[in-house]
Amino acid sequence: NAGVTQTPKFQVLKTGQSMTLQCAQDMNHNSMYWYRQDPGMGLRLIYYSASEGTTDKGEVPNGYNVSRLNKREFSLRLESAAPSQTSVYFCASSELGGGVGGELFFGEGSRLTVL
Amino acid sequence: QKEVEQNSGPLSVPEGAIASLNCTYSDRVSQSFFWYRQYSGKSPELIMSIYSNGDKEDGRFTAQLNKASQYVSLLIRDSQPSDSATYLCAVNIDGNNRLAFGKGNQVVVIP
Numbered sequence: 001n002a003g004v005t006q007t008p009k010f011q012v013l014k015t016g017q018s019m020t021l022q023c024a025q026d027m028n029h030n031s032m033y034w035y036r037q038d039p040g041m042g043l044r045l046i047y048y049s050a051s052e053g054t055t056d057k058g059e060v061p062n063g064y065n066v067s068r069l070n071k072r073e074f075s076l077r078l079e080s081a082a083p084s085q086t087s088v089y090f091c092a093s094s095e096l097g098g099g100v101g102g103e104l105f106f107g108e109g110s111r112l113t114v115l
Numbered sequence: 116q117k118e119v120e121q122n123s124g125p126l127s128v129p130e131g132a133i134a135s136l137n138c139t140y141s142d143r144v145s146q147s148f149f150w151y152r153q154y155s156g157k158s159p160e161l162i163m164s165i166y167s168n169g170d171k172e173d174g175r176f177t178a179q180l181n182k183a184s185q186y187v188s189l190l191i192r193d194s195q196p197s198d199s200a201t202y203l204c205a206v207n208i209d210g211n212n213r214l215a216f217g218k219g220n221q222v223v224v225i226p
Contacts, residue, residue, distance in 0.1 A: 031212065042121075042203065042218035043159070050212040058213065090158060102147055102207065104214060106158035 002026055006091050006107035013081045013114045021076040021110050023091030031094045032074035033058075033104065034066060036087040043090065049074055081114045088112075118142060119206050121217035129225050134191040136220050138204030141185070147207040148180055148187045152200045153219065159203055163189065194224045 004025045013019055025032065030051045035043040035058075045058030047066040055066050063085060065077045074093075078085055089110045096102040120139050128134045136150075147166055151159035165171045165178040165187065177190040187206075191198055204217040 033213070035216075040218065043216040045213060045215070048213050056212075059215070102214070103149070103161045103164065104151075104159075104205075106160070109158050 004091055004093055004105050004107035006089075006110050008110060009108065010111050011113070013078075013112065015082060015114060017081050018077070018079050019081065019112075020078075021089055021091070021112075022073070023075065023107060024073045025091075025093040025105070026072065027093060027095070027105065028071070029093035029095045029105070030071070031096075031102075032068065033092040033094070034064075034074070034076045035090045035092065036060065036085075037090060037109075038087050046076065046089075078112075081112075083114045086112060086114045117217075118208055118215040119204055119217040121204050121220050123220050125221040125223060127223045127225055128194050130194060130196060132194050134194050134198065134222050134224070136189045136191075136202050136204075136222070138187045138189075138206075138217055139185055140187070140204075140206040140215075142206065142208045143185065145182075145185075145206045145208060147214075148178070149205040149214065150176075150178060150187075150189045151203040151205060151216075153203060154200045162202075191222070194222075196224050196226055198222060199224045 033048040034046040049068040052071045091107040092104040150163040153159040163178040179188045201219040203219045205214045
């Protein structure tokens with residue numbers, strides 16, 4: 001059982017380049033999330049999808065776009081990467097969202113460096 | 116005020132002692148509270164969830180919730196070197212669909 005799979009695990013970009021982080025879960029979860037983690041800042045929510053067909057902004061959405069391709073897949077796109085987007089990105093999924101029983105299952109993370 | 120606050124700096128505890136971590140939150144209607152553990156370079160993993168006021172025990176871990184004071188804590192009894200990690204407090208906000216995380220507290224257990 002793979003759980004939550006993120007690709008790529010490492011990526012180096014130049015300022016202005018674009019890229020997409022892919023995330024897939026095989027747990028039949030309804031909700032999916034993209035967080036970024038920076039030193040001393042904890043996990044900050046970028047975008048989330050409460051269910052297939054819906055997406056909503058989180059705490060730090062500027063500079064990102066998302067697509068909930070189907071129930072399994074939730075991608076995060078950087079259209080024009082900036083050094084401030086250097087971070088570790090985590091995808092997560094949950095059967096019940098943030099409510100009772102709403103445990104998040106995390107992928108292994110994607111380390112992105114923007115030069 | 117941030118949605119979830121963990122203000123304590125790194126916590127060093129001797130092996131076998133109790134580690135105590137605190138978390139406050141701002142959303143009075145929050146109903147779900149979680150503690151995640153994150154080892155360096157790894158992803159967070161759930162160690163405790165709590166939904167009702169009072170204490171919840173699971174092995175060496177005890178979560179305590181006080182909704183009136185908007186406060187949740189985690190106690191680690193008989194701390195082991197393997198407990199050395201960063202502990203993240205998470206609280207559901209805006210209904211049921213998303214979690215906000217605190218900045219985390221680093222715990223170092225000294226053999």
